[in-house]
Amino acid sequence: MSGVLSSSIGRKVAMAASAFFLMFFLLQHFVINITSIFSADVFNELSHFMGTNPVVQFALQPILIFGVVFHFVMGFVLEARNKSARNVKYVKNNGAANSSWVSRNMIYSGLAILAFIVLHFIDFWFPEINHKYIAHLPTDPNRYFGELVHKFHSPIRTGAYVAAFAFLALHLLHGFKSAFQSSGMSAKRAIKLEAISKVYAIGIPVGFIIIALFHHFNQH
């Protein structure tokens, strides 16, 4: 079994498994965030539950962090191995003749997402951890909506979020169906997934962009 994870196919499947986990997380994150457009109370209630539930905080959150770190580290490991597999580059290479730009540039869209995650942690996760576990500030189940709206006051931050979600869409446009193919799904079945893949890959990032812009233009 240990040999599986050191093999090319084992690593590819592990990459796909972490991608499935992250895509499921992204979907639930989106479902919670989209409520902020319709109801501050519902958003506060869901955020308070996620922020205080011990299963979420002490079981699911560490798994999520491991999943994120694993996906990035494995992505870099595979990229380094793949780069080293061609020690002399072509003088002329016409990649566009046979593959999509998004499929050839997953590492760059991934790096943009990594930069965004750093910003996102600075904006939300670190202050949240400080509030609850370091400064031990009083529990306020109604603070989340206000904090969210406040963050999107800055046009620069809002612009950075919009740009990051555009990169997320590019990453998902290839990553969604690629994860299925890596797991052994036949290309014919994967083609049938094309429509679902596009709905997810474009729908979720566009939804996040709408949330960011909505709060930017609706400052209280």
Added chain:
Amino acid sequence: MDMNLKLKIWRQSGANDKGKMVDYSISNVSPDMSFLEMLDVLNEQIINEGGEPVAFDHDCREGICGMCSLYINGEAHGPDRGITTCQLHMRKFKDGDTIYIEPFRAKAFPVIKDLVVDRSAFDRIQHTGGFISVNTSGNTQDANSLPISKHAADEAMDAATCIGCGACVATCKNSSAMLFVGAKVSQYALLPQGQVEAADRVRNMVAQMDAEGFGNCTNTGACEVECPKGISLDNIARMNREFLKANI
């Protein structure tokens, strides 16, 4: 109408030479020539001028041996689809064109000379499992005694059409050999004769593929597009399933 072309060709005197692109001009190229015939004419021109002819691989010149290679204008086997370099014709180019001609590039395919690369990594992968162990001493069972569905037989035959030219590796941005290995694993995994040794086969072939230094597949699909035999990405997915089944 005959064409005048500029050629930029990779010249490398041996495995340890650094190599570089060298410019050539060739006149009166017939659009009906094959690409390799054009190179033959160029070599005659170079020899007449007292130079060293360009070394390139070729054998059957009928698109079935997998020997010819060449990365032409940034694509394995050139700009056409479903063909090897020997089947590429000069009518695909225009008078005055500049054509870049490079060897297939991968760490596992080292250059021997000019445009000739060593693809014996594929042979070593085949030796680890690309076969079935059958006693052929005269008591061979009738082939029809083992019913095989037409669907499985067709898919196995499609996989078996892989000629091992290496265009998949040359094209893949990761120099991955998974289309080749996937095809070889699939052609046996789909048939009862191959299923007996399926687990060992996929484990050994993947281990050898990794040891040779090929990269990993990232599902760009470029290999399937450039493959002269149209080997499907399905074979990679099947290899992944076979590998997981064999190991978990």
